[in-house]
Amino acid sequence: MAITIKDVAKRSGVSISTVSRVINNSKPVSSDIRQRVMAVIDETGYVPNTVARSLVTKKSQVIGVIVPDMSNIFIGELLNGIEEVGKMYGYDILLCNSYGGAEEELRYINLLQSKQVAGIIFVSWRIEDKHVQTIKNTGLPCVYISKNAKDFDVYSVGIDYYKAAYEMTNYLVSKGHKSIAFLRSRFEYTNEESDRFNAFKNALDEHGLKIDYDMVKAGHITSESGYNMMCEILDSGKRPDAVFATNDETAAGAINCILDRGLRVPEDISVAGFDDTRVATLIRPTVTTIRQPIYDIGAVSIRMIIKMIKKETIDAKVVDLPYELVERKSVK
Missing domain, CATH: 1.10.260.40 (lambda repressor-like DNA-binding domains)
Structure with a gap:
């Protein structure tokens, strides 16, 4: 007892x-x-x-963290930054795994309020108005981590996803690639709702290149999904010069499909990823990608929420951390 x-x-x-x-x-x-x-x-x-x-x-030393997928490599590294910095300042983490479901995310927001947390770090594949309004109604301070956080007037931490995708597309074109497939990770919304797709499209337009929409696919953030999307393109008779995947797991799946179809990377098809998780260096060839400072995004987000809890001055409501284009062996 x-x-x-x-x-x-x-x-x-x-x-x-x-x-x-x-x-x-x-x-x-x-x-x-x-x-x-x-x-x-x-x-x-x-x-x-x-x-x-x-x-x-009248004080809580617990911060609620809602994530869409605890098994995702990106999320794991993000949580390392959140938890380690939280411990430095005497805060514990109450972790909720929403599995990417909007209704589950809303349920967890209300649950965290009932648990008397001091604040919330909300990590989502896609923020909607109902998320922002529900969190606002709790009265709790919140920091958002999401690709579309900038669409709302909220505190957020990330990188400039549009600029990073634009730079990667220009890099592929500079290597002589004109026919580029685009594999993105969220099928729930349209191409036009994706900053990375818009950056991809605009960069190609500026070079006088047109998108082949038969080579634009949307799936899940898994290597299996990347494999299936790439095989769907190749099996249709299309053969791009290069592939731009919006995460490294999808890029890894695409590489495996290309190899299974008897083609070579990068000699026949170049492949670029995004995030620079450990997958990018485990697969062969190693993946050229955009390096996000994933740990730092988590660390900065919890430092920001602690400042909000303590009513300290915050320098910027929206924090864009630096990214880097990392050249490896998957692009020629």
Whole structure:
């Protein structure tokens, strides 16, 4: 049976309110009583109820984090940054995995409010008005991490996705590639709703190149999806000079399909990715990609939310961190 604050008070020979004052350091307590209570806590292994404690102190040291897919490599690295910096400032993380479902995300927002968290870091493949409004209604500070966070008047951390995709497209064209397939990771919305697709299209337009929409595919953020999208293109009789995938897992799947069809990368078809997760260096050939500072995005987001909680000055509402185009072996 779990030890309660009542048990600690009884063993210490003091009142429950005195134990509470010792735990929360809310009011002066004599040193001998404090030592006696702490000795019982150590002996019994009593763990204070964090929700009850936050009600007493009016402060919570827990930050809620909602993510769309805990198994995703990008999300894992993001969480490393969030958790490690949170610990530095004395905050714990309450993690919710929404599996990318909008209704599940809304449910978790309300759940985190009921858990008395101090703030929310909301990571989503795509933010909608109902997300922003629901979080606003909680009154909790929130930092958003999403490709389309800039479409809303919210605090957010990321990179300039349009500029990065534009740079990668120009890079592929500069290598002599004119017929470029585009594999993106979210089929739920249209091409025109994707910053990366718009950057891709505009860069090609500026070079007088036209998009072949038969070589524009949308799927999931998995290597299996990348494999299937690439095979669909090749099996239709199309053969692009290059492929631009909007994440490294999709790029890895595309490379495997090309090899399985008896073609070579990059000699026959070049492949570029996005993110620079560890997948980019595990597959052969290693993937030319856009390096996002994934850990730093997580670290900056939790530092921002802590500043909001403490009502400290925040230099910028929207933070774009630097990215880098990393050349490896998958593009000739």
